[in-house]
Amino acid sequence: MSAEIVTKLLEVLDDLIRDARETALSTNPDTELGRFDRGAFERCISVIHAARVLVKAGHWETATSPVRQLYEIVLNMEHLNTYPDRELAAIRFIRLGSLQEALATLANLEYEHERGERIQVKRVLEIRQTLQGEAYTEFRAKPRRDGSPQWRQSWCGKNIAELARESTNRLHHVNYKLLYSAWSEQTHGSPGALLPRVMDSIYPERIDPNRDEFESEMRVILMALVLFRELWTLLPGMPPQRPAASQEQTLRMNVLAEAGKSRRQTIHHGLRPLRCPDSEFLSMFPKAKSKSCR
Secondary structure (H helix, E strand, O other): OHHHHHHHHHHHHHHHHHHHHHHHHHOOOOOHHHHHHHHHHHHHHHHHHHHHHHHHOOOHHHHHHHHHHHHHHHHHHHHHOOOOOHHHHHHHHHHHHHHHHHHHHHHHHHHHHHOOOOOOHHHHHHHHHHHHOOOOHHHEEOOOOOOOOEEOOOOOOOOHHHHHHHOOOHHHHHHHHHHHHHOHHHHHOOHHHHHHHHHHHHOOOOOOOOOOHHHHHHHHHHHHHHHHHHHHHHOOOOOOOOHHHHHHHHHHHHHHHHHHHHHHHHHHOOOOOOOOOHHHHHOOOHHHOOOOOO
16 A cells, blocks of 8 residues: 555656656747746756655655755745846846856865866866956855855845745745754764664664654655645746646645555554664663763
């Protein structure tokens, strides 16, 4: 039952990706703002496709990273649409992207130099000169203590937490807590991300009744579906999804989500309370019994 629900959710995602690609290929905006929307749309198609490939391969933990990227793009596009002059806001967005691209290129060149590789010194000097000029003044922050330049990370002066709080979509507040708390462990490779595999390695026969891979896989796919469908509505330069296709996908998503909820309630009814595995785990390491983690 669990595998079947995940498989059918992936089929809905496949249909959404197909519809989006067909729309992107058939759209040729005649304005720069329209082409900005198409570029953002095409990037996000790649993002949800990456999430789909990872979940299909059984790597839901890694799939949280592209879903988080999609979430941030949705919040930025939603905020961009609040400006009276959307084109000017998009230009500012692009300028920060240009700055970030220049900084990344410079960092790559410096990395190659530190490895002893030959680099284009002229290119390095050109980038540094540009960064010292007036092109990116609006994003220049207070220099560090050593005098090195420091740059703002946001095109609009708001971080993701602030954009989530100001969003008119209540679901974004909930998603922020999941993406930047529980799933943040998966993104950053914290001990919590490694623990399930470590415990499986130490206790091959151990079965954790509180661990549900299906639940996580379903949440990742549903969040990718919901976020991309919202993104589509936030890009006025892209033709909307066909109503019939949108309604049909919504129905399938809702039915599968309800099926997953019923399964979860049935299984969780018989689960024991969550318990800390420390005593069992630490018994394998006598030296750690009397010491607390620091």
